[in-house]
Amino acid sequence: MYNFDVVRPTSVDEALSALSQEDAQALGGGQTLIPTLKQRLAMPTTLVSLSGIDSMKGVSVDGGVITVGGATPHAVVAGEVADAFPALAHLAGNIGDPAVRNRGTIGGSLANNDPSACYPSAALATGATIVTNAREIAADDYFQGMFTTALDEGEIITSVKLPVPEKAAYIKFEQPASRFSLVGIFLAKYADGVRVAVTGASNNGVFRWAEAEAALSADFSVAAVEGLSAPSGDDMISDLHGSGDYRAHLVKALTKKAVAQAS
Amino acid sequence: MSKVSMTVNGKAVSGDVKGNTLLVEFLREDLRLTGTHVGCDTSQCGACTIHVNGKSAKACTMFAAEADGADITTVEGMANADGSLSVIQQAFQDHHGLQCGFCTPGMVMTAAALLKENPKPTEAEVRHYLEGNICRCTGYHNIVKAIMAASGQDVSAIAAE
Numbered sequence: 001m002y003n004f005d006v007v008r009p010t011s012v013d014e015a016l017s018a019l020s021q022e023d024a025q026a027l028g029g030g031q032t033l034i035p036t037l038k039q040r041l042a043m044p045t046t047l048v049s050l051s052g053i054d055s056m057k058g059v060s061v062d063g064g065v066i067t068v069g070g071a072t073p074h075a076v077v078a079g080e081v082a083d084a085f086p087a088l089a090h091l092a093g094n095i096g097d098p099a100v101r102n103r104g105t106i107g108g109s110l111a112n113n114d115p116s117a118c119y120p121s122a123a124l125a126t127g128a129t130i131v132t133n134a135r136e137i138a139a140d141d142y143f144q145g146m147f148t149t150a151l152d153e154g155e156i157i158t159s160v161k162l163p164v165p166e167k168a169a170y171i172k173f174e175q176p177a178s179r180f181s182l183v184g185i186f187l188a189k190y191a192d193g194v195r196v197a198v199t200g201a202s203n204n205g206v207f208r209w210a211e212a213e214a215a216l217s218a219d220f221s222v223a224a225v226e227g228l229s230a231p232s233g234d235d236m237i238s239d240l241h242g243s244g245d246y247r248a249h250l251v252k253a254l255t256k257k258a259v260a261q262a263s
Numbered sequence: 264m265s266k267v268s269m270t271v272n273g274k275a276v277s278g279d280v281k282g283n284t285l286l287v288e289f290l291r292e293d294l295r296l297t298g299t300h301v302g303c304d305t306s307q308c309g310a311c312t313i314h315v316n317g318k319s320a321k322a323c324t325m326f327a328a329e330a331d332g333a334d335i336t337t338v339e340g341m342a343n344a345d346g347s348l349s350v351i352q353q354a355f356q357d358h359h360g361l362q363c364g365f366c367t368p369g370m371v372m373t374a375a376a377l378l379k380e381n382p383k384p385t386e387a388e389v390r391h392y393l394e395g396n397i398c399r400c401t402g403y404h405n406i407v408k409a410i411m412a413a414s415g416q417d418v419s420a421i422a423a424e
Contacts, residue, residue: 003281005265034306034325037283049326097309097394102318102319
């Protein structure tokens, strides 16, 4: 690892000031960034740890919306939303392993936007609002491709607001070595329609499967998905774990499973 | 260099660290607490598992500076006050839950975290919870058995010794 300074501000304002320095980089739980630094794939001069900012931690449920502080670890989310939003608790409780879930945060996951990460699918499927120090960003505008988001330089995700669906399910086909999703489907049914977000599959990161959303909004049944063609595998991730076509097949198979399991 | 202070196994400690000093380096090289092992150094194997404010974490994937003010427990802090083995450690010995022993500090720390959250886990829950701890000797059977035994459950029906 190259050397750098680590600072631990206790407020968002202090963190913003530290991030305004040249080559400063925000540090969430570090479960992706620290391995990246070890490989010398990043060279910040200062890491601004967000773990000391209490106002960015915790979960609250209010009027059908769950608000998760940006620096809240996965294990806390898994515990706090078990009753209010079981599909989200299931997602958070199966990221990585227990030790990773105690450190990794929702803000870190969404800011990184790994194409195989779990959280982006929950944010996109619920039509979440990504709240930063400066503005509120709709999930549909936030995800802009693999490892790319609408965040500006030095902008911090302070919280995420997720509308609680009537029914939801997260089905993760796990890549057993990394425990990232080979393909993951987050299905969320609201009074005004169904949203289906797919992670792990596309070269462009998380996306909504529009055909499935239309079919399921008209008829929320496994049969409605059965009648669809799987999305094209041409632009899907193809690696030693699975071809693009295999991932495309999984998108349809897992969506059916999600409909069957939605609760 | 910056100064960090924390509590490790009940004792207040402090030291000067560089920004890129990992917590596991601070524990092993500055404090000479070499019970916490570094296996993969990529946060996959779990040999460096410790507790930070009562929650398990991989000490190779956390900076010492992030632990400033924290309460840390390592495997050196697991024995009973009189120096005898804790229930979990004794169960690992009784059920041959280790062969080479390299992964054992992490296994013991993860087991302790599990039993704190879930005092009577099922065999499946134990196996799921050990996902982040890799052992290349035992095939896990006796580790699972040791953890089940440490939770006070009958293990006579689980795997072979």
